[in-house]
Amino acid sequence: xxxxxxxxxxxxxxxxxxxxxxxxxxxxxxxxxxxxxxxxxxxxxxxxxxxxxxxxxxxxxxxxxxxxxxxxxxxxxxxxxxxxxxxxxxxxxxxxxxxxxxxxxxxxxxxxxxxxxxxxxxxxxxxxxxxxxxxxxxxxxxxxxxxxxxxxxxxxxxxxxxxxxxxxxxxxxxxxxxxxxxxxxxxxxxxxxxxxxxxxxxxxxxxxxxxxxxxxxxxxxxxxxxxxxxxxxxxxxxxxxxxxxxxxxxxxxxxxxxxxxxxxxxxxxxxxxxxxxxxxxxxxxxxxxxxxxxxxxxxxxxxxxxxxxxxxx
Numbered sequence: 001x002x003x004x005x006x007x008x009x010x011x012x013x014x015x016x017x018x019x020x021x022x023x024x025x026x027x028x029x030x031x032x033x034x035x036x037x038x039x040x041x042x043x044x045x046x047x048x049x050x051x052x053x054x055x056x057x058x059x060x061x062x063x064x065x066x067x068x069x070x071x072x073x074x075x076x077x078x079x080x081x082x083x084x085x086x087x088x089x090x091x092x093x094x095x096x097x098x099x100x101x102x103x104x105x106x107x108x109x110x111x112x113x114x115x116x117x118x119x120x121x122x123x124x125x126x127x128x129x130x131x132x133x134x135x136x137x138x139x140x141x142x143x144x145x146x147x148x149x150x151x152x153x154x155x156x157x158x159x160x161x162x163x164x165x166x167x168x169x170x171x172x173x174x175x176x177x178x179x180x181x182x183x184x185x186x187x188x189x190x191x192x193x194x195x196x197x198x199x200x201x202x203x204x205x206x207x208x209x210x211x212x213x214x215x216x217x218x219x220x221x222x223x224x225x226x227x228x229x230x231x232x233x234x235x236x237x238x239x240x241x242x243x244x245x246x247x248x249x250x251x252x253x254x255x256x257x258x259x260x261x262x263x264x265x266x267x268x269x270x271x272x273x274x275x276x277x278x279x280x281x282x283x284x285x286x287x288x289x290x291x292x293x294x295x296x297x298x299x300x301x302x303x304x305x306x307x308x309x310x311x312x313x
Contacts, residue, residue, distance in 0.1 A: 027084040031077060036116050039070045043120035044127070067113035074109045075102065162254075163188055166225035180224055187221040190214070201246040205309060208242040208272070215249045219268075222257070229257065230265045237272025243309040244277060252304035256281040272308070279304045 047066055051059040078085035078100075086099040100108070167188065171181045194214045200206030212235075219231050231253075253268060260266050260281060267282040280303040 023081075023084060027081045031081070032074065032085075035070060035074060035077065036112070039067065039113060039116050040120045040123075042066060043117055044124045048121060048124040063117060067110070067117055070113055071106055071109040075105055078105065163221060163225060170225060184221060184224050187217050187224070190217055191221070195247065198246070200243075204245060205243045206246040208244050208277070208308065209239045211244055211246055211249060212239055212270075215253070218250050218253070222253075229260070231257065231268060232265065233268050233270060235270040235272070237270075239272060242272070242277075245306060248304075248306050249279060252279050252306075256304070275308050277306050277308050 043063060043066060047063050048059065050062060054062075074085075082099060083097070086105060088098045088100060167181065167184050170184060171177050191214060195201060198206065198210075200210065216233070219233060223230050249270075256268065256279070257266060269278075269280045269282060271278040271280075
């Protein structure tokens, strides 16, 4: 109706001072625009969706019946305002008025109804395309999130399997089984509980201070299970009010420690900036690793960076 008003505004403005012209404009544009709008709406949202359930032939038959029904409605409106609708041409003063017959007006209104039907079908196709496109984007996002969670679980599983193997060898020693073995199992179970059930991990955005708490548990577990590679953590920067993607610190530390020489202590440096977190290792690396650092794409093999967020998702 807003489009009808916009289309009829010049004629409405020109005929505002003429009662005859104003009545002609209101009837021909607003009354018929109102009828055609409802025909458009019913076809788009009530008739065309029947195509999937009833088939093409029945849907076309129902569409034609609705258009024909609105033609009768328009002809009925023509009997209310015959001079504005059914009159063939505006008769001069004193001349006899001539009107459309039922069949001649039916042909004109049927042509208009078919045009409205085509416009409604085009809009219906557009709505189906937009809905399908929105659903495909939602499915793509869900698939990407599932893939990310799967990759994260795969990395975390590999990390835990390495720790489980070390705990198994620790439990085989009788003098270490009661104290160190029990402590290692408790620390590993706490890490497992965080990985599987924590709300921040499921939302893929955890508070930095909580992530650092479990990262310290991870480092204590590593030092207990691998006494030949003692790890210490030096941290700079504020931790409160920041959020980070969970479990990335453990994964990055595991990769950094795997590149370090065995038998030497390792210091991990954690630098917390305004919008970025960096984890680096100060341990020595072998000659082959130093040589590989000169290759393109491997210069930052001893440094890991991840963005920080100001608030939860």
